[in-house]
Amino acid sequence: MKFRSLILWIVLSIVLTACGDKAANEKKLVPDQPITIDKTIEEENEQAEETVSDSTEEEIEVAPLPQTLSELAALPPGYVDYLGILRPEEQKQIDELTKDLPDISEEPSELQLDAYYNDLLAIFQQDFQGPEDLIAQLKFQTIGDxxxxxxxxxxxxxxxxxxxxxxxxxxxxxxxxxxxxxxAKKAITNFMKGLPKDANVGLRIYGHKGTGSNSDKELSCSSSELVYPLAPYDQSAFQSSLDKTQPAGWTPIQLALNEAQKDLAPFKGEANTNIVYLVSDGISTCDDDPVGAAKSLYNSDITPIVNVIGFNIDHEGQKQLKEVAKATEGTYQDVQNAESLQKELDQASEIAKKWADWKKDKSTRLEIDRLKNWNDIWDYDARQFRKWVDERQQVGFAMQYLYQTRELMSSESYDYLQQKNRDYHEWIEAEYTKLKQDLYEMNDKKIDEAIQMLEEKYTENAPE
Incomplete structure (x- = not known):
C-alpha cells in the first residue's frame, strides 16, 4: 500500500513539473512590449511604393515636340486616314490603335500626360512636308532661266x-x-507622249527578273535593263517595251542608278540637258548603296537633274529615297495614286515645252512663270493646311472617345491634353503661315536670290 502511494506521488510530481515547465515556456513567448513589426513593414512598403513612384517618374523621358517645320516633316507618319468616333467600326479601330496607351483616369503627373500626348500624337501623325521639299520643287522650275x-x-x-x-x-x-x-505604265506613257518630238526619251527597268524569294535574290538584284534606249519617242516601240515589263523580284536601286550613268555617258552635260526620274515603291532591298550611286551620277560630267518619285511608299522607303534626292539636289515627291504620279511627271513635261520654245528662238529671254510659282506655293500650303486640320481633329476625336466613352482619362487629364493639342496645332498653323508669307514676298525677287534666302532661313539647320 505504501509502495503504491509512493508510485502515485512520483507520477503526480512529474506531471505537475511538466505542466509548470510548459506554462513557463508559454509565458516566455508573450513579449513584454507590443509587437511593432506590422507597422514597420507597412512603413517600409509605403516607402518602397514612393520609391517606385519616384523612380517611374524619373524614368519617363518625354521627347520635345518639333521646334521647326523641318523637324515636323521628319516625323514618321501614323494612321493618316480620317477616322470618326460614332460608328462601331470606327470605335473598334481607335481601340486597336490606342490599345497600348495607359489608363490615366486617376491622377497622372504633368510629365506622364506629356508622354501620353506624344504617344497619342504619334499614332495619328500626318505626313507633313518641310520647306526643303517646296524649295527643291521651285529649283526644278528654274531650269532654263x-x-x-x-x-x-x-x-x-x-x-x-x-x-x-x-x-x-x-x-x-x-x-x-x-x-x-x-x-505607273499609264502615267509614263502619257508623260512620254507629251514630250517635244526633238527630245530623247529612255526607259530602264530594274528588279524584273526572278521572284521575291531568297533563292532568287542574287538574280533579281543583278537585273536592270534599258528596254527603250535614249532616242526620240516612237509610240509603238516604246509601248511594246513597256508592255513586256512585269513586276517580279527585288529592288536594286543602286544598280539602276549605276546603269543610268552608263546610259547617259554619251550625252555630256556641256551640250545636253539631262533629266532622270527614279520611280520606286520602296527602299532598295539588295544590300547596296543607292545614295552613293546617286552622288556618283550627280557629280559626273553628265550633270543630270535627278528627281525621285516614291510611289505609295512607307516611311522607311521615303527616308531612303529622300536621301537619294538630297544627294542630287533633286526633288522628292511621295505619290499615293496614279493621278498624283501623272501630275508629278507633268512638271517635267512643262520644262520640256520651255526647252522646245527656247530651241526655236534662243534669243528669246525665258522668264520663270511667276504665276506657276504662285500656284505651286498655293498647292503646297493647301496640302499642309489639310494635314494640320486632319491631325488636330483626329487627335481630338480620339481623346474625346477615350474620355467620354471608354472613361480611360479623368476630366482634368482630358482638359490638359485638349489644351496641349490646341496649342501645338496653333503653332503648326503659325509656322506654315509665316512660310507662306515669306514665299509670296520672295516670289517678286529674282528666282536664284529668292531660293538662296529661303535656304538660309529654313534648310540650313534641317535634320539629316
Missing amino acids: PDIDDPRKQFKENLNVLVLLDASGSMRADLGGQTQMDA
Missing part, C-alpha cells in the same frame, strides 16, 4: 529624259482596282 548660274539648270542643245522604273514584285500591289505597275 538665264539668271541661274548652275550649268546643269541651263538649257542645252539637246534634251534627254530617262525614266528608271521599279519592276520589283511589290509593284503588283492593288491601287484602286489596278496594280501599281499598271498605274
Whole structure:
C-alpha cells in the first residue's frame, strides 16, 4: 500500500513539473512590449511604393515636340486616314490603335500626360512636308532661266529624259482596282507622249527578273535593263517595251542608278540637258548603296537633274529615297495614286515645252512663270493646311472617345491634353503661315536670290 502511494506521488510530481515547465515556456513567448513589426513593414512598403513612384517618374523621358517645320516633316507618319468616333467600326479601330496607351483616369503627373500626348500624337501623325521639299520643287522650275548660274539648270542643245522604273514584285500591289505597275505604265506613257518630238526619251527597268524569294535574290538584284534606249519617242516601240515589263523580284536601286550613268555617258552635260526620274515603291532591298550611286551620277560630267518619285511608299522607303534626292539636289515627291504620279511627271513635261520654245528662238529671254510659282506655293500650303486640320481633329476625336466613352482619362487629364493639342496645332498653323508669307514676298525677287534666302532661313539647320 505504501509502495503504491509512493508510485502515485512520483507520477503526480512529474506531471505537475511538466505542466509548470510548459506554462513557463508559454509565458516566455508573450513579449513584454507590443509587437511593432506590422507597422514597420507597412512603413517600409509605403516607402518602397514612393520609391517606385519616384523612380517611374524619373524614368519617363518625354521627347520635345518639333521646334521647326523641318523637324515636323521628319516625323514618321501614323494612321493618316480620317477616322470618326460614332460608328462601331470606327470605335473598334481607335481601340486597336490606342490599345497600348495607359489608363490615366486617376491622377497622372504633368510629365506622364506629356508622354501620353506624344504617344497619342504619334499614332495619328500626318505626313507633313518641310520647306526643303517646296524649295527643291521651285529649283526644278528654274531650269532654263538665264539668271541661274548652275550649268546643269541651263538649257542645252539637246534634251534627254530617262525614266528608271521599279519592276520589283511589290509593284503588283492593288491601287484602286489596278496594280501599281499598271498605274505607273499609264502615267509614263502619257508623260512620254507629251514630250517635244526633238527630245530623247529612255526607259530602264530594274528588279524584273526572278521572284521575291531568297533563292532568287542574287538574280533579281543583278537585273536592270534599258528596254527603250535614249532616242526620240516612237509610240509603238516604246509601248511594246513597256508592255513586256512585269513586276517580279527585288529592288536594286543602286544598280539602276549605276546603269543610268552608263546610259547617259554619251550625252555630256556641256551640250545636253539631262533629266532622270527614279520611280520606286520602296527602299532598295539588295544590300547596296543607292545614295552613293546617286552622288556618283550627280557629280559626273553628265550633270543630270535627278528627281525621285516614291510611289505609295512607307516611311522607311521615303527616308531612303529622300536621301537619294538630297544627294542630287533633286526633288522628292511621295505619290499615293496614279493621278498624283501623272501630275508629278507633268512638271517635267512643262520644262520640256520651255526647252522646245527656247530651241526655236534662243534669243528669246525665258522668264520663270511667276504665276506657276504662285500656284505651286498655293498647292503646297493647301496640302499642309489639310494635314494640320486632319491631325488636330483626329487627335481630338480620339481623346474625346477615350474620355467620354471608354472613361480611360479623368476630366482634368482630358482638359490638359485638349489644351496641349490646341496649342501645338496653333503653332503648326503659325509656322506654315509665316512660310507662306515669306514665299509670296520672295516670289517678286529674282528666282536664284529668292531660293538662296529661303535656304538660309529654313534648310540650313534641317535634320539629316
